[in-house]
Amino acid sequence: MFGCCNRFFSSSCRCNGCGCSGVTPPPTPTPMPIFPPVTPPTAPQLRGMQVSLVGSSGGTVEQGACVAFDALNSNNTLGVSYTPGSGKVNVARTGTYLVNWWVAIENAQTATSLAFALSLNGSDVQTSYSDIGGGQIYGTAIVTVSSIPATLTLVNRSGDAVTLVTAGGQAGMTLTQFA
Numbered sequence: 001m002f003g004c005c006n007r008f009f010s011s012s013c014r015c016n017g018c019g020c021s022g023v024t025p026p027p028t029p030t031p032m033p034i035f036p037p038v039t040p041p042t043a044p045q046l047r048g049m050q051v052s053l054v055g056s057s058g059g060t061v062e063q064g065a066c067v068a069f070d071a072l073n074s075n076n077t078l079g080v081s082y083t084p085g086s087g088k089v090n091v092a093r094t095g096t097y098l099v100n101w102w103v104a105i106e107n108a109q110t111a112t113s114l115a116f117a118l119s120l121n122g123s124d125v126q127t128s129y130s131d132i133g134g135g136q137i138y139g140t141a142i143v144t145v146s147s148i149p150a151t152l153t154l155v156n157r158s159g160d161a162v163t164l165v166t167a168g169g170q171a172g173m174t175l176t177q178f179a
Contacts, residue, residue, distance in 0.1 A: 046176065049075040049089070051082050053164075053171035058106065060161045066153035067103060067116070067171050077177050079148075089152040089175060091145050101128075101154050101173040102138035104165040115157040118143070121150055127157060 051069035061067055066087035075082070079093025091097070103116055117127040118141050128139030143152065154173060156162055164170040 047077040048174060048176040049077045049080050049082065050174045051084075051089070051172070052169055054169045056164055056170050058166045059164050059170070061103075061156045061164065062161045063156055063159060066119075066155050067173075069171065069173065077175065080175060080177070087153055089173075091150040091152060092148050093177075094145050094148055096178045097143045097145065097152075098140070098176040098178065099143055099152065099173065100138070100140045101171070102136055103154070103162075103171045104136045104169065105134050106163040106165050107134045113158065114162065115159075117155050117157045119153045119155050120145070124155070124157070 050073040052071045052073055053067060053069045055070045056068075068085050068087040069082070070084050072082050072084055079091065081090045081092070082088070099118055101116070101118060105114060112131075114130040114132070114137050115127055116137055116139065117124040118139065119125060120143055125143055126139055126141035128137050130137045152175070154171070
């Protein structure tokens with residue numbers, strides 16, 4: 001179609017009988033469709049809070065009492081707050097939360113097993129047990145907060161007071177909010 005006689009190569013034809021009739025106009029280009037730019041999906045943001053108990057070396061947690069964490073290590077969760085020493089995590093935003101906790105215990109005074117429960121508004125959500133009189137007890141729970149305000153606490157359900165370890169940290173809890 002273009003051969004040697006198109007306008008891109010020559011303005012005159014020297015084809016010697018190839019059938020060209022001079023300069024051939026270029027073909028009309030087919031317009032390319034223009035698509036809107038694709039916005040990549042946004043990654044979910046991980047939001048959470050971490051509290052710990054480090055200043056209660058050898059202290060006790062009475063039966064039915066909540067662990068009074070004394071340090072707010074980090075908090076980038078909207079609608080969740082903690083006042084150090086209160087033992088109550090205040091939740092002002094509905095949603096689903098992953099909660100992990102641990103308590104390091106020197107001994108349980110007369111209790112034969114250890115039990116700590118994560119409670120939502122006074123009702124136990126998840127309880128962790130240990131049959132030994134000391135050591136570390138830990139737990140995890142997925143908690144759905146459907147009405148606000150709400151309160152999360154970590155409560156001693158061992159049946160008696162427990163004595164916390166004398167070295168290092170005594171307890172910790174993290175709360176992660178699902179978007």
